[in-house]
Amino acid sequence: MQLERTLTAELDQPACIHVNMDLYRFCYKIAPWIESEILADAFALARSARELDMRASPYDLTEFGFEPILIETADGRAQYVRLQREIARLAEPVRGRVLKAYQVIRGY
DSSP states (O other), X not given: OOOOGGGHHHHOOTTOHHHHHHHHHHHHHTGGGSOXXXXXXXXXXXXXXXXXXXXXXXXXXXXXXXXXXOTTSHHHHHHHHHHHXXXXXXXXXXXXXXXXXXXXXXXX
């Protein structure tokens, strides 16, 4: 399948860390017309998702206060999956509020 930007909404996975970070980007695009609480919640979610993403990266960020998640081990993968599911759980209501804001703006 050839990926295209127009297919993003159909193919994105709600549990994907990067998809959940993108919620903030979508909020920021419509910032003058979206409630500041939604924007703030999307930012907090993106920050948490980015922290998880960085902790699972090959970079050593311990001096910045980020303990690594050793995804090359079974325990590390299990920890990552658990935290990824938590991000997805937290993202669900934010995603719904962002979608509703877009629908209001578009007049749906």
